Every structure is written in C-alpha cells, then in structure tokens.
Amino acid sequence: WASQVVGLAAVAAVAPLFSADFAADATLLWGAGAGAAGSLGLVIFYHALATTRISVAAPVAAVVGMALPVWFGVIVGERPAPIAWVGMVLAIPAVVSLSASNRDSGPVGRAAWLGAIAGGAFALFGILISRTGTDSGMWPLVAARFASVLTLAAGALAWGRPLVAARVHWPLITVAALLDISGNVLFLLAVRRELLSLVAVIMSLYPAATLALARIFFGERLGGRQWLGLMLAAGAVMLIALG
Template sequence: MTAVVLATACALVYGTADFLGGLATRRSRVLAVVVLSQAAGLAVIVALLPFLPETPTPGALAWGAASGLCGTAGVVLFYRALATGVMSVVAPITATFSAALPVLFGLAVGERPEPVALGGVVLALLAVLMVSRGPSDGKTGRGYGPILASLAAGAGFGGFFVIIAQAPADGGMWPLVGARLISVTLIALLAVATGRALRPGPGTLPVIVAAGTLDMAANVLFVLAQQRGMLSLVAVLVSLYPASTLLLARHFLGERLNTVQVVGIGFTLAAVALIASG
C-alpha cells in the first residue's frame, strides 16, 4: 500500500510539474525551460544530500547516469515528434509505451502481481492512452517518422524508469544526482550546438524553477515507491500523470476535456483502486 500511495503522489506531482512547464513554454523557448528546470531540480537534490544518510557509490551514480541518458533521449525525441507530427498521435503513443515498457520488464524478471492488480495495470494503460489524447485535426503527421520518434521517446522515458530502479537501494537519492547531471549537461550542449538561447521569457523564471523543483520531488517519490513495490505496478501508476495535468489545465486555464479524456480520468481512478487492492 505504501508503494501505491507514493506512486500515486508521484503521478500527481509529475502532472503538476508538466502543467507549470507547459505554462512556461508559452513565453520561453522549450530548450530554455528544459535546461533551467532541470538545473533547478539538480540544485534541489544537491541541497538535500547533506541531510540524507546515504553515501555516493560508483554503482548508484552509474545507474543514475545511464537512466539520465535514456531520459534525455526521451525528451529530445518527444519534442522532435511534436515538431513533425500531431499532438493527438504523438502524446498517447509516447505515454502508453513509456508505461508498458516497465510493466513488461517487471513481468520478465519475475514480478507476479495479483490478478486484480494486473487488471488495474491493463486499465491504467488504457487510461494513459485516453487521457493523453487531444483533439485531432485529421492529420497523422509526415509519414511514419513522428510515430517512430514517439515510440523511441516512450522507450527513453520507460528506460529511465527501468534503469534507475536497478540502482542499489543503499545509494539513496544519489542515482538522481547522476541522472540530472547527465541530462542538464547534454541538453545544455544541445542548446549551444543549435544556437538556441537559454534566457527565460519575462516573468517565467519562478514558474520554471517551481516546475523543476516539483519534477525532482516526483523523481524522489518514484525512487521511494519502486524501492517498496513492484516496478510493474509503480511505473504504470506514475505514468497516469497526464490526468492531473489535464485537470489543472481545466481548472486554471478553462481548457475543455473531450469525452474520451473524461472517461480516461475515470479509468485512472478505477485503476488506482484495483492496483491498491491487489
């Protein structure tokens, strides 16, 4: 039950961080938001380290760095897919595949959730697909390129969950330090190589910092959750984060939800209940 609570809280915090990041990208360049928010998250975890009992180990930092490579690749490929495809196609493919990969990995290494919990996993994957689906304009993008990029982005995000879960438990939060150092460095180098400015738009820096802080808080919750529960259950609960992003956008921005998204939010709640009871 503790893992379910932590994973559900993680999804809520991830969704809030994405909402704030989305607000910031309306007035700042995407790469500026990504780099500055990632840097803010790194500052948060580094500030917390003196208060944590664990000490850094090569294994913890190495697993963290590897997960950071996957996460960074996921971010770059996701925005690449968005630039060449359609949101209503890209988002559900990426979100569903990022949820499915840890589930398949967990089952492959011997995790055996109860049948009720497995039913919740299936319902959760369907919910992710539904809540991530926005209005379509009838287009599918430029051929198969955006679809392949979406699948690769989902593999990157799912790989982050799988790899960071392999870090030794005695490493505490140090894997997150390795992951964030890699991601900040690589995305900053990408911004420099492409000549993109990293200056935030007027008034957006506090929002960017808040997004980065919450994103790191969500990462901490994920690490704590997967240390206490099955990856196949924790990761799929975490992947329900688009539901909270949608609800925040509905409440604060007045964005309308389509019927599929509303049903998907209902499926989200049912999936959490099934997994918690399994």
C-alpha cells in the same frame, strides 16, 4: 536546460539528508544513464508534439513508457496480483484516451516512431533508476540530473540554442524544476518500496492530473474521450492499489 540546473542544485542540497555516504560507482552509473535517457526522451517527445500529430505521438509514448517497465519487471521476477493485472490492462485505454487529441492532422508514421522512441527513453529512465541501491539515498538522482544537464547542454550548443533563459522566466522555471525533481524523488522512493511494473503503470496516468488541473485552474472543457479516460484511470489505480 535551466530547469535541469535548478533541479540539480535542489537534489544535491537534500541528498545528504537521505544518505551521508556517497553512493557506489555502479549506482551513480545507473543514475547517470537514467538521466541521459530521460533528457533525450523529453527532447524527442516535445519535438514530436511540435512537428507531428499529437493524437498519435502522445498516446504511443505513454503506452510504450508503461509497457516496457512492466515487461522488464516480469522478466526480473515481479509478480503482481491478478487484480493488479486487471488494473494494469485497464490503464492502457485510459492513457490512450487521456493523451489523444482531435485537434491536429498529418502523417501517422513519423508521429508513431517518435512517440515510441520517446516512450522507450522514458521507460529506460524508470528501469535504470530502479536498479540503484536502496542504501544510496538520493545520490542516483544527483547523478541523473547531472547527466541530464550535460546532455541538454551539449544538444543546445550543437543546435546553437541559448543556455541561459531570460530573467523574467526564472520564477516559473524554478517552480517547474522543483516540482519535477520532487516527482523524481517520489518515483525513486516508490520503486524502492513497490514493484516497478505497478509504479510505472500509475506514473503513466499522469495526463489525468494534467487534465484535472487544467479544468480547475483554467476552466478547460473536457471532451467525452477525456472524461472516459479519467474514469478508466481512477478504476485502474483503484484495482492496482487493491492488488
């Protein structure tokens, strides 16, 4: 919750730089819906990772979060180039390889359902935020983050969780929040310039960056499946870019 508040303050501060005029009500509603969906998706995803099989929940969430925006994009008339389609198909085994883990056990069914619900919520965030007006600047993200703050606050109060983090955690919370909202800004700018279906596929390959950073900063060893995922992800991005 605290990181969402920091992100809200940050995007509200820069929103007037992108558009001095406040966005229309419809655009703000799209943004608020996206924020509520995204925050619920995060809660469900983290719950799935903590209580079920990571090797099932994470890949299912990634694939669903990628597939639904592609499906929606095709419905509304997006037509990626054939070579981009090849890259999008290649991204499916890439995200599965990057997200999978062999260090857990447990029933598959619940992990798959929670992963699918979380992935659907992430997809809904992307779909709704892509419907906002191109002349609305960053105001849709202000609405999204405001809705996220309210949603997570309601959940924390309902489950008796504290809203305010300890002071020692605030530096990391602030850094994480600024990186998170920066990613949201870049995503919004991307879907205003390119097809949602292509942007969503590239976004779904985020585990590649996580693995690379873990390797660089923490010296974590990558398994064969993860190296395969990295190579497939690189190929997918290259083909999509060529398309």
